[in-house]
Amino acid sequence: MSTHETSDKFVYHEPGLQHQFEDMGQQEESVSIGMWAFLAQEIMFFGGLFTAYLVFRSKYPMAFAAGSNHLNAFWGGLNTLVLIVSSLTMALTVYYAQKGNRNMQVILIMLTMFFGSVFLGVKAIEYTDKYNHGIVPVTGLNKVVKADTKSEHAEVKEKPCYEVSHGEEEEEYVNPRGEFQWKDCSLVKLAQDHNYLTSAEKIGYFSNGEIDADKFRDKVRIFFFLYFVMTGLHALHMIVGLGLMTWLLWTAWKKYYSADYYMPVEMSGLYWHFVDIVWIFLFPLLYLLGRHFMH
């Protein structure tokens, strides 16, 4: 900041220095504070969703456990792994940027992008799976299955919902309007027998003392709604991240960064790590919590 007095148009400007700043130090400090403030903002943004999640998880633990069980922990776990590795490659990118090593930078950015894309690919597989099984919580956004005259499935329907064991609903089902499907309420029975229903659940899953499959389904739907909003927003952040990486790749290729100037790499890295961390919270909350009820 000491260059203030001499500053005017004829002063030599370092590459990447914007007009409002006096020197690179000031610019880098600004960008870095801005990034941290932005991340604080992001935390509050996801914070609202986590609050909603916690409220409903504590109200309807069984419905959430049922929903959780339906998610595939393998894909979720794989994605967690993929993201952790991508965080590593990202960190290395920053490291090599600081070293001014262009080639390693380019390679590592490409690796990071590769892992990011794998993550999104897996997400796409998972979403498609939900679509096929009719558990997207929005009517009309599920696979439409026209009524089938073959009557085998009628039997499944007649069983009380708590005897529909997990996985059975994966057979062909009828869903002419693409509605949210959920038949299995075995967990309610389980919880009822072991007496760990919450008071909200005692009202929320029953009509006239009987387990009400429809009412239970509505609660599971809340789980899937939160699942889609949370992972959806997270995926959106990943896509933005990939956009950033593309730009980074381009500029790194052009030898834009050096040991003196690598701020954009560092900031993109910060963003990338943040998005990873959000996933580190999402994964156990959505995929793992309540799994033990199944077995």
Added chain:
Amino acid sequence: MQNTTWVPLFPEQASTFAWQVDALYFYLIAVSIAFTIPIVAAIFFFSLKYREKEKFATPEEMHGSMVLETVWSIIPFVVSMTIFLGGAIVFFNQYTPPDDAMEIYIVGKQWMWKAQHETGQREINDLHIPVGRNVKLTMATEDVIHSFFIPAFRTKADVVPGRYTYLWFNATKPGKYHLFCAEYCGLNHSGMGGWVYVMEQRDFDNWLSGNVSGQTPVEEGRDLFTNKLGCASCHAGGPAQRGAKLENVFNTDVKLVGGGVVKADENYIRNSILNPASQVVEGFQPIMPTFKGQVTEEQLNSLVAYIKSLSPNAAAAASANTAAANKPVAKPAANTAAANKPAAKPAANSNK
């Protein structure tokens, strides 16, 4: 309500804790004045005294004072704690219902209040209660959030879908007090209210066992229609109304959903009130609730009389047809009652 002063500043104090709320109010006014006077006086005094004598003068510099800062942080804090305590105590009284309270069930619905007494008596947009008894309201709503508010009792509580909320009071003065819906609930929010009647125990018992009213059937019908039963919340007229138009409907042919046509005679009107879903007017949803069990036979008669009075010409014509005299609206009520008799029978039986 009081009708003495032209600008009433306070609603009447008509419950046991009303005076506490008022006391708190006066305490806060006192606090406000106590803080306002010195501050405003200081501003005034300084403005006059230190008014600039010369442009761009540089008054003597002054440094902050730790003592002053401490004093004027601590005083407001202490004062505000007294306010908090006062508020908490009053609140505790307002929201802890005593055990011996008589219970009344309240259901809010866009846009009416339905009350049911322990004895089974129902009323709409009215609440009759005895004086000097602890009354506890157990409240629910069928649709959105409403809020049950009686200014004279200084209390209110939101009514939240999916759960029960409670309110209690002990009325101290017989009279008629406003009942409002205080939580915004849509189109007719401002019409969702009525009166609370606080009665001596004896009158209340009388009321429980049947209504006494000195009104003509049309008047009583109008009262039922606009206030007590809340018909007007759907049938008030105007383009936004949800219920069928009732003006000039009497004695005309009404098209029903499903293709039928019926003549709107007394029987039809009666049936529309008791079994609205059985004959739904074309172009409308079957949303009208049944009033079976909520209206007495007398009230039904009054309602029919009132609805007929909305169709002056047709009513006259009908009367002429039955060779009755062409009397002003109020009178044909007698005819109505007569005409209704036969119809009343079966319905009364089916009620049992």
Added chain:
Amino acid sequence: MQTQDAITPGYAMRPKLNYLNNGTTLKSWLLTKDHKRIAIMYLITVSLFFMMGGLYAATIRLELLTPASDLLETGTYNKVFTQHGILMIFFFLIPSIPAVLGNFLIPIMIGAKDLALPRINLLSLYIYWLAGGMALWALMQGGVDTGWTFYTPYSTTFSNSYVMAVGLAIFINGFSSILTGLNFIVTIHTMRAPGMTWFRLPLFVWAHYAVSLVMVLGTPVIAITTLLLAIERISHVGIFDPSIGGDPILFQHLFWFYSHPAVYIMILPGMGVISELISSFSRKKIFGYEFVAFSSIAIAVFGFLVWGHHLFVSGQSMYAGMVFSFLTMVVAVPSAIKMFNWAATLYKGSISFDTPMLYGIGFMGLFLIGGLTGLFLGAIGLTVHLTDTYFVVAHFHYVMVGGQVIAYLGGIHYWWPKMTGKMYSEFWGKISAMLVFVGFNLTFFPQFLLGYQGMPRRYAAYPEEFQVLNIFSTAGASVLGIGLVMPVIYLGHSLIFGKDAGDNPWLLPGLEWRTTSPPPTENFAVMPVVTWEAYEYGEESGLDVEAAKRRLAVEAAT
């Protein structure tokens, strides 16, 4: 030192280019990165929204002239007050001081060429326009009728109006506010000129620092809440709708978790302006500078803990209610500290009553009443009676209109000569300030009485015994309306016919007064080095009082 010639007003050699005439094409405005131009564009948009909101207010008052709902149908009335609230809060009051005055002044006050992130600043303007356009579109399609609070399940399930579009508009608008806040935080941290230490910052800047914290940490929550609301409306998933398992009270918690801190977004900048006005027009260092500065931060921080005072009767637990009541009392104390320090600043000052100062003093009186009635509402036993009545309406108009709007007007008048280089008519300025003050009190004081009597808010029709006070209120609103239209006229007039203001018409020490009026694009011809304390009127400030007095004498003679 450079200060000498920068201060000599009027006589200094004026650079030909200032930020206003440096580029005159539309493109040079729309693609500008100059914080001052962005501020001017905000000023225009924000004023338009204020006028629209004001027209809705006029409609409300006309309807309430009579007890029956005769001018408007109830359905229309509901839309009118909803849209009044939404436009005024989200599109006028929240951006008003920060985006206009803050944007314009913060870089100048701290001696920077621009905000740290000028492109983000422009982006935030465009987001605001986009959101505003979307809101207007929704209003034209048919509007919303949920109240500005969007309570569920009415908003998710029962309302047939354009809740989703407006919800999304507010969602988008949130990002404008977040980016502005973010920019301010960064700027205040890194862009201060040499010598401009934290404790030499004008209190206006401190207040904006506090506001920015709230904007960055609070706004995302309302964003996600309105997003959930909008999605719930299309998808009918029961996050908020109790009929399928949702929780309507959760919505209220999320909404107020933002919207209570948001009321401090709506007052802290005003407090910042008032600190400047009081100090400048009594020509004294503000009393207890550190206390005023830190109380802003305290308000911002504690403001996050009291949202539950909007849910006293909503069915939250009794003990939660008491805790929130307690914290509400605590958060009032920092405001009290500010009040006292302002009053003490006047002591032994040299007080002049130019138009901005009239607003400053008006603010002190009105915010005092507004804040004290906030205590009424925070006293939980009393609120049970008062909530959702006109008492609340009166309270928040006292703090929002009597507080922030008055401060905003005061600020606009105060910095008008700096922003435009022109002086408005002092005579009309004073008249209008008085009309606003009188009209305002006449409009909203009766509403306290109405509220205690029990008149519920959001009522299109009301019992007859409330009419008299309502007539007063409507009459007051007419006076207020006239008072508010006047500045539009005389300020507009001054743009063309106003006399040259000079660089420092009031001979003040702040950095913004040490550059030319209107300032050049990069704010200072020579970047400043600060060697004086904030609000320094003594010798150290380098102000040439004698020269200024001589100038006055010359002016008086001609």
